[in-house]
Amino acid sequence: MEERTFRVEKENSGKRVDTYLKEKIPEYSRSFIQYLISEGNLKINEKIIFEKDYHVKENDSITIKIVPPPYKEIKKEKIDVPIIYEDSSIVAVDKPPFMVVHPACGNYSGTLLQALSYKYPGIYLVHRLDKETSGLIIACKNKKAQVFLQKQFKERTVKKVYLAIVKGKMFNETGRIEAPLQRNPLDRKKFDVVPYKENSRMAITEYKVLDYIGNYTLLEVYPKTGRTHQIRVHLSHIGFPVAGDPIYGKREFFPRTMLHSYKLEFIHPETKEKISLSTDIPEDFKEFIEK
Structure with a gap:
């Protein structure tokens, strides 16, 4: 492991930290x-920072540990995943619960990316789910399509609808x-609602009640931003x-x-026409709603 330390110069004040480090x-x-x-x-200034879009200030002390990634290349695995739509540019998947999207620490096998890479070499994912x-x-299926779709996600023009039982x-x-x-400073797996301040990220979620099941509510949820764990x-x-x-x-039952x-x-990305895709309601949702 290698460690690099820098002191932010006046002319670099205000830059994103990932941009600054790339330079x-x-x-x-x-x-x-x-x-x-x-x-x-x-x-940064002896405090762990997880936000890649953190804006550095003059005289900030920045230390970055250069740690090798947990894997060098995607290991393709023959895993069946439900494909609900496919054409020459994109593939739409109905991801099962408990399937991790990308290989990462503790989840080096059985991921969605590995499953898709087996069938579609060179596949690109443009977003993720918990x-x-x-x-x-x-x-x-190609880099051009990925860049085109990622731009829509970044600009928040993709309409996203979730179902949630609360x-x-x-x-x-x-x-x-x-x-x-903002990420919880004591537990990096959690996020908290905080007063708006530097390094917090505004998030907007809308919802509509669909039904009541005892002391639970079935919602349709519309995230207007795409923050981790937002909903x-x-x-x-x-x-x-x-x-x-x-x-x-x-967790309860x-x-x-x-x-x-x-x-x-x-x-x-290819036809430049609006496309709407949807999945079936999951079986575990149906079982709870109909019981």
């Missing part, structure tokens, strides 16, 4: 630098949550945690966090 250590790719940051290898979240994920009876039929999120944190923040969520609620990526609407 300082050009032998490493920006994506690798972002990986190092996400794994907790960056300290391990326990099921549902729709889009992959691209604890409690939500009597407001519709709602909007605007609350900044889970926001719904817990207003007192209605996603059922089965072991981090922001309670649920098999997993009851959150499902249900619909996506975006501009197709």
